Amino acid sequence: MLSRPLTLPLALLLAAALVITLFPVFWIVMTAIKPPTDWNAAPAVWLPSEPTLVNFRTLFDPTALKAYGLSGVSQPATPSMLGSILASVVATALSILIGLFAAIGLSRYATMTKATPLMILSGRMFPPAAIAVPFVIIFSVTNVIDTYSGLIAIYVAVTLPFSTWMLKSFIDDLPREIEEAAMLDGRSRLMAHLTVTIPLVRGGLFATTMFIFILNWSEFMFALVLSYTNVTTIPVQLAKYVTATAGTLYGVQAALAVLAMLPLVIGGFMIQSHLARGMTFGAVKR
Amino acid sequence: MNAMNPITTPALALDRLGKTFRGVAALDDVSFTVPKGALTVVLGAAGAGKTTLLRAIAGLERPDAGAIHIGDKDAAGREPRDRDVAMIFDNLALYPDKTGFDNIANPLRIRGMEKGVIEAAVKDIAARLKIAHILNRKPKTMSGGERQRVALGRALVRTPALFLLDEPLSSLDAQLRIELRAELRRLQRSLGYTFLMATPDFAEAMAIADTVIMLRAGKVVQIADPQTLYDEPADREVARFVGAPEINLVPAEIGPGGGVRLAGGLLPLPEKFLPLLAPEARAIEVGIRPEDLALAPVEGAALSGVVTDIEPLGASVAISVEAGGVEFRLVVPVAATASITPGLAVGLSVETGRMHAFDPQTGVRLA
Numbered sequence: 001m002l003s004r005p006l007t008l009p010l011a012l013l014l015a016a017a018l019v020i021t022l023f024p025v026f027w028i029v030m031t032a033i034k035p036p037t038d039w040n041a042a043p044a045v046w047l048p049s050e051p052t053l054v055n056f057r058t059l060f061d062p063t064a065l066k067a068y069g070l071s072g073v074s075q076p077a078t079p080s081m082l083g084s085i086l087a088s089v090v091a092t093a094l095s096i097l098i099g100l101f102a103a104i105g106l107s108r109y110a111t112m113t114k115a116t117p118l119m120i121l122s123g124r125m126f127p128p129a130a131i132a133v134p135f136v137i138i139f140s141v142t143n144v145i146d147t148y149s150g151l152i153a154i155y156v157a158v159t160l161p162f163s164t165w166m167l168k169s170f171i172d173d174l175p176r177e178i179e180e181a182a183m184l185d186g187r188s189r190l191m192a193h194l195t196v197t198i199p200l201v202r203g204g205l206f207a208t209t210m211f212i213f214i215l216n217w218s219e220f221m222f223a224l225v226l227s228y229t230n231v232t233t234i235p236v237q238l239a240k241y242v243t244a245t246a247g248t249l250y251g252v253q254a255a256l257a258v259l260a261m262l263p264l265v266i267g268g269f270m271i272q273s274h275l276a277r278g279m280t281f282g283a284v285k286r
Numbered sequence: 287m288n289a290m291n292p293i294t295t296p297a298l299a300l301d302r303l304g305k306t307f308r309g310v311a312a313l314d315d316v317s318f319t320v321p322k323g324a325l326t327v328v329l330g331a332a333g334a335g336k337t338t339l340l341r342a343i344a345g346l347e348r349p350d351a352g353a354i355h356i357g358d359k360d361a362a363g364r365e366p367r368d369r370d371v372a373m374i375f376d377n378l379a380l381y382p383d384k385t386g387f388d389n390i391a392n393p394l395r396i397r398g399m400e401k402g403v404i405e406a407a408v409k410d411i412a413a414r415l416k417i418a419h420i421l422n423r424k425p426k427t428m429s430g431g432e433r434q435r436v437a438l439g440r441a442l443v444r445t446p447a448l449f450l451l452d453e454p455l456s457s458l459d460a461q462l463r464i465e466l467r468a469e470l471r472r473l474q475r476s477l478g479y480t481f482l483m484a485t486p487d488f489a490e491a492m493a494i495a496d497t498v499i500m501l502r503a504g505k506v507v508q509i510a511d512p513q514t515l516y517d518e519p520a521d522r523e524v525a526r527f528v529g530a531p532e533i534n535l536v537p538a539e540i541g542p543g544g545g546v547r548l549a550g551g552l553l554p555l556p557e558k559f560l561p562l563l564a565p566e567a568r569a570i571e572v573g574i575r576p577e578d579l580a581l582a583p584v585e586g587a588a589l590s591g592v593v594t595d596i597e598p599l600g601a602s603v604a605i606s607v608e609a610g611g612v613e614f615r616l617v618v619p620v621a622a623t624a625s626i627t628p629g630l631a632v633g634l635s636v637e638t639g640r641m642h643a644f645d646p647q648t649g650v651r652l653a
Contacts, residue, residue, distance in 0.1 A: 175377055175379060177375040177377055177378075177379035178379045178380075178381065178382075180344075180346050180366070180373075180375070180379065181373070181375065181379040181380075181381070181440070182381075182392070183345075183346070183365065183366040183367055184344060184366050184367065184371065184372060184373050184393075185367075185392050185393040185396055185440070186367045186393055186396035186397055187367060187396060188365060188367065189365065196381065199383065200382065200383065
């Protein structure tokens with residue numbers, strides 16, 4: 001599968017890249033199983049002397065750290081996990097669903113003007129911070145602040161340009177004649193897209209879904225400013241593990257971060273086989 | 287409108303079809319009919335509008351002007367599936383995730399036909415196309431010729447009023463192309479199907495067409511049977527497109543007293559040029575097919591020149607001769623060329639009765 005032979009310099013380069021990429025992951029996982037005394041010990045503790053699951057227990061039972069003489073964590077992380085799952089799954093599904101049909105329209109039917117795709121993308125060309133405050137005001141006035149439907153609406157709006165553009169590029173790569181053949185074989189336009197276009201871009205569909213899910217899953221700013229008490233997500237919860245007496249609870253933060261990484265890792269492995277290229281090989285003459 | 291006679295209603299009738307892409311006319315005032323059971327070829331260079339034409343008929347492209355009748359039904363506003371046509375795309379467009387069998391069976395399955403009927407129909411067409419052995423394979427493991435046959439099978443498994451074939455043989459090796467086009471022709475005849483086929487290859491058109499529609503820059507230039515297209519091209523460009531090696535085009539002059547002056551020689555005025563005779567000398571462009579020229583002894587020859595190049599074609603030889611500042615190409619049997627070498631002075635004789643006269647400005651054929 002290698003496109004070129006693995007020479008020594010290349011191997012060293014790859015090893016260096018791996019270390020740089022994986023070291024933070026290693027450190028997070030280690031911190032998650034360190035007892036409080038090891039969290040920010042100097043010199044640094046690389047491998048915990050006494051691995052413990054107390055950090056994970058604290059996520060669900062805020063009193064668990066009392067055994068180490070630490071207190072002040074007031075709420076469990078469970079609501080934030082459920083909140084993250086709800087907001088990310090629903091927002092991703094809507095973003096992909098709308099983006100997919102928008103992409104088919106833009107790719108196949110010269111919808112509106114030639115500038116339309118760019119106009120859609122330009123929705124992402126200013127920093128989210130610039131629209132955060134206006135949205136706080138709008139959401140307060142319309143009473144959707146601190147609701148999941150409000151947060152989901154924002155997530156869909158923010159990710160839709162990405163999902164539309166990514167999916168459009170995958171559909172552009174698919175020869176339109178394949179779905180047209182289905183139309184001549186007897187399918188309506190809609191059914192040709194549902195039975196031919198969409199199954200043939202499923203690799204791109206999975207990749208885009210993963211990408212949009214990661215955006216939503218790790219979103220912090222909107223979740224922070226558009227929520228008070230009802231709505232909470234993992235990134236917001238992460239910032240809450242600070243106590244007056246003991247400072248930041250690094251181990252607990254790390255434990256939550258590890259749990260937050262899990263769905264992405266599992267999802268990544270699951271879609272890996274669908275990301276292979278050349279799914280349409282043989283369909284058309286080259 | 288008028289009541290159509292079911293026997294003489296053409297399979298397809300186009301009336302002043304027009305289509306513009308970003309200000310460029312892809313189809314311009316295209317009108318023609320395709321009779322039932324005939325093989326009609328749309329011939330034209332790349333970009334002539336062949337694919338746009340077929341796509342418009344299939345309902346994949348909406349024309350800006352004109353009408354399409356398939357059988358006696360106006361196709362306007364009807365989706366591709368409601369037009370009773372099958373199409374073979376120039377890139378084949380097989381379903382990459384389906385086996386050969388499933389590719390061919392697809393149109394029948396969509397129509398909800400019974401499993402047994404579908405299986406029988408697919409096996410029958412696969413046998414005709416000699417692909418019974420690859421029905422379990424996916425397109426990516428098939429050869430180019432096998433994919434081509436599966437694409438044909440997917441169209442031929444149904445019996446629509448009209449088959450549209452967009453350069454169906456273009457990607458195949460020369461040998462296979464010739465073999466498959468003969469099979470295609472046989473199949474079309476034996477089943478009585480109506481084919482409208484696009485190709486840029488004049489030899490393919492000559493070989494299988496009942497009627498050729500010559501398309502250029504979106505316009506119909508000529509509609510004729512292949513032999514007529516070759517013998518009586520509408521204009522200089524058709525004459526050049528149809529035939530290989532290309533027709534010789536030579537500036538000439540018809541004298542007031544008769545006789546055609548070209549390339550430093552004087553040829554007798556052929557009978558069909560008589561209407562061009564004028565009180566004053568008239569400039570024309572003469573077209574001479576390579577096979578209408580022959581080598582002749584230098585003495586007494588109408589044209590004389592020097593051999594510049596010899597190109598073996600197998601059974602015959604293409605010879606280039608420069609005469610009177612004009613480069614002529616002629617095709618002669620191998621047997622007649624034993625002693626010919628570049629630099630040799632030769633005479634040329636011309637089959638004057640088969641010469642064409644074109645208007646030097648417009649290119650229109652005058653005689």
